[in-house]
Amino acid sequence: MGRYHYVFPQWTNKLVVLLVLGMAVAPIYVVFVVAYGFSPDTTWVGYKPEQPVPFSHKLHVGQLGMDCRYCHTTVEHAAHAAVPPTQTCMNCHTQILPESDKLLPVWDSYETGEPIEWIKVHNSADYAYFDHSAHIQAGVSCVSCHGRVDRMEVVYQAESHSMAWCLECHRNPEPHLRAPDKVFDLGWTFEGSSQEKDDYHAYWRDANRIQPGQDCSVCHR
C-alpha cells in the first residue's frame, strides 16, 4: 500500500483528459452564452409591457380593418410616430361600448384631460436618431420593423432594433421595399416567381432612388 502514496492513481489519467477537454469546451461555451444571452435578440425582443387599457391592434386593425394612419397620424411626415390622443378613441367609443369596464381609464382621461399613460414598447437609445417619415416615404413597411402588429392582442417588440439590425437593412434594403400603397398593409406579400419578386423590389429601389446611409453621422448626429 505504502508505495502508492507517491504515485498518482491511475484514474488521474482520465481526469487530465477530462480537464483538458473541459478547458477547451468552456471558452466556446462562454462565448456561446454571452453571444446569444446578451444579444438584443434575447434581452429586448419580446418585451411586452402591460398597458393601462387593454387596447388590441388585432381587433381594431386586423378585424375592423383600420389604417395605421387613422391613429398614428404623424408617421408619414414626422420622425416620431405619435400615439393617438384620447379624443381619437372617443370618435367611436362615446357610442361603442361606452359602459365597458375596459374603457374606464379612457373615460377618466377624456373627462380630466390628463393623457392615458401608455407604456412605450420600442425605445431607441437617446443618442441614436431615427426618422419614421424617411422610411415610410422610401416604401419600408411597418412590418419590417414592428412585426405583425395587426395580429397582436398586446403590442410587443418583434425586432431587436439594435445598431447591427439597422445596418443590416441599410446595407441591403431591397427586400423591404414596396409600393407606397402596400406600406400599411402588413399582411401583404409579393406573389409571383422569385425573379419577378427581385425585379419588383429593384424597381421600387430605382423609382425612389433609395440609398440608405451607413455613415455614423446618419444615425448619430
Add this chain to the structure above:
Amino acid sequence: MSRNQSQLPRPFVYAGMILLVLAMIPPAVIAYARATHSPLPRIQLQQDMGVQNRFDTQQANPMFRDGRAMRPRVSGTVARGHLREDEHYYDGIVGDDWADTIPIQIEVDRAFLERGRERYDIFCAICHGVAGFGDGMVHERAQELVESGRHGTVWVPPTSMHTREVREKPIGELFHVITHGARNMAGYASQIPVEDRWAIAAYVQAMQISQHADEEGDS
C-alpha cells in the same frame, strides 16, 4: 482494487454530472427568453447615454399637473403666421354661405383627387364604407353590438354619401362636417390637415357624381 484505480472516484463523477446539468441552465434560460414575451423591463447591459436627462416627444413629465412634457398651446393664443383669417380656406364659408368652390390656393389636379381617395379610405371608409353607402366595418360591428346590447352601445348609422340631402351639400359644408363633425360624428380637425380635408370633400363629391352618373344624365 485495480479496477477501482482506473475508475474515477464517485465524488468526481457526481461533481462532473452536476456541472453538466448546471451548464445546461443558461442555454435553457436563453432559449426560453427568446421564445417567449415578457412584461419585465428590457435588459440594458450598458447604459451608455441611452437614457439621457431630457424629455422625448410624448413623454411624461411629473412637473406639470397634466403630466405632459409637450406643452399644449395656451388657449386663446395664435402662433405667428398661423392666424386663420381666410374663411373660405379654414371654414368653408364665403360671405354668409357655404362655399361651393375649392379655395384658390389649392391646385386641383389628379394627384389632389387621388390624395382625397387615399385619405377617405383611411379616415372615413371604416364607418361610411369604401363606396360611401354607410356600410363600413365599424358600422357593421356596432350594429351587432347594438343588437346584443353589450355595454350600452348606441349607434346612429353613418349617413350614406348618396342620399339626396348629402349630395346637395355644397363642398364648403362637407369640409365643415369633416372639420367639426355633425351631431353624432366627431370632427377630424386634429387628425387631418386642412388641405387633406378639402381633398376628401372633393373626393366625396366625385364619388357622388360617379354613383349617380345616370340620374344626372337623365334630369
